[in-house]
Amino acid sequence: MKPNKSQIISVDIGGTFCDACYESGQLFRSIKLLSNGRLRASIIEILAPKIIRIKEAWSLPYPLVLKGCRCISVNGLRNRIETYSTNEGILYLESPQKYSVGADIEISGDAEAPVFAAHLLTGIPMYQPLKGIELRIGTTKATNALLELKGTPCVWITNEGFRDLLYIKSQQRPHLFQLNIPEPILLYQRTIETKARINAAGEILNPLDKKELSKIITALPKNKEIPIAISLLHSYKNPVHEVQIKDALNQLGFRFISCSSELLPTIHFLPRSETAVCNAYLSPILHRFISDIQLQAKTDDLYLISSICQAIPIDQFHPKDSLLSGPAGGIKAAEYLSASYGLKKIITFDMGGTSTDTARIDVKAAVKFKTKIDQS
DSSP: OOOOSSEEEEEEEOSSEEEEEEEETTEEEEEEEETTSEEEEEEEEEEETTEEEEEOOOOOSOGGGGTTOEEEETTSOEEEEEEEETTTTEEEESSOOOOOTTOEEEEEOSSOHHHHHHHHHHOOOTTSOOTTEEEEEEEOHHHHHHHTTOSOOEEEEEETTOTTHHHHTTOOOSSTTOSSOOOOOOSEEEEEEEOOEEOTTSOEEEOOOHHHHHHHHHHSOSOTTSOEEEOOTTTTTOOHHHHHHHHHHHHHTOSOEEEHHHHOOSSOHHHHHHHHHHHHHHHHHHHHHHHHHHHHHOOSOEEEEOTTSOEEEGGGOOGGGGTTHHHHHHHHHHHHHHHHTTOOEEEEEEEOSSOEEEEEEESBOOOOSOOOOTTO
């Protein structure tokens, strides 16, 4: 997607660090901070109870942005920043505290890392809207959530007789003669089956009447924060039953609903079901992250990078789109750089704090329609 703003901030946030780059015409600036949205430094001299000299590697273009930010020490001391002198490395604090030389401190803007980085790079005061800024974010949050199994197991609604589909799958195994077959990792906690059925032509065989819908509703969890995945046979041809169930769940107040016919409207039932369940599993953690950024950034020009390196507007983004968001950005960057040096075949290696990604590029990066992250 071509930039439509004169000021663009591109962010790559992983499990440990967040890197951000500011671009405006020929001007480029970058900054690195922790993924929890904090800057880290160490105290090298105490000049007064409210004045300390620090050692840092930020090179802030607009140090005044730190005014009012929290200063947190490793021993739990909390303070607010009055101002920061970059030339001298001196931090002026609001109240006196008993700091010690050599101790580490962290500075927080009480915002998600991409938003804090955007303020630091533009000089816009904290808590002010990022007007005129196009913010693009690539993240490994979904990747790491799957690797570490930190998502929220969902409830899966499917057709009668298919409750074990995601356990059995296609029976394709990487090691055909392996005797000790590992158990599959399931991203759902419970399955609800329905007798409603649509045939391959998209015609209704068994209707989803009030009685059948009532059975589904009765089996639902009481906690409306638990994500729900819906995948029914042939819904890519006729999604009417998935839509009926989704409408009923919306009326009941369930927040995270994933329909296979919306996410992957294709003929293959297994990958469509896997996509819906994966999307549901990641929904709470990704929606919290996105909602916080929307609330804090106060900008309409917010995009997330998808697994095929497209910048998708925030209102069109689904959690399943971010499975390889961060790695895809690195691969496209490597493709661009290798072309500029006249290299056609390269191998990339992207090592972060939580995950490591490698890729082989032959002139252009190839697009895969299936992916496997660890054992998920």
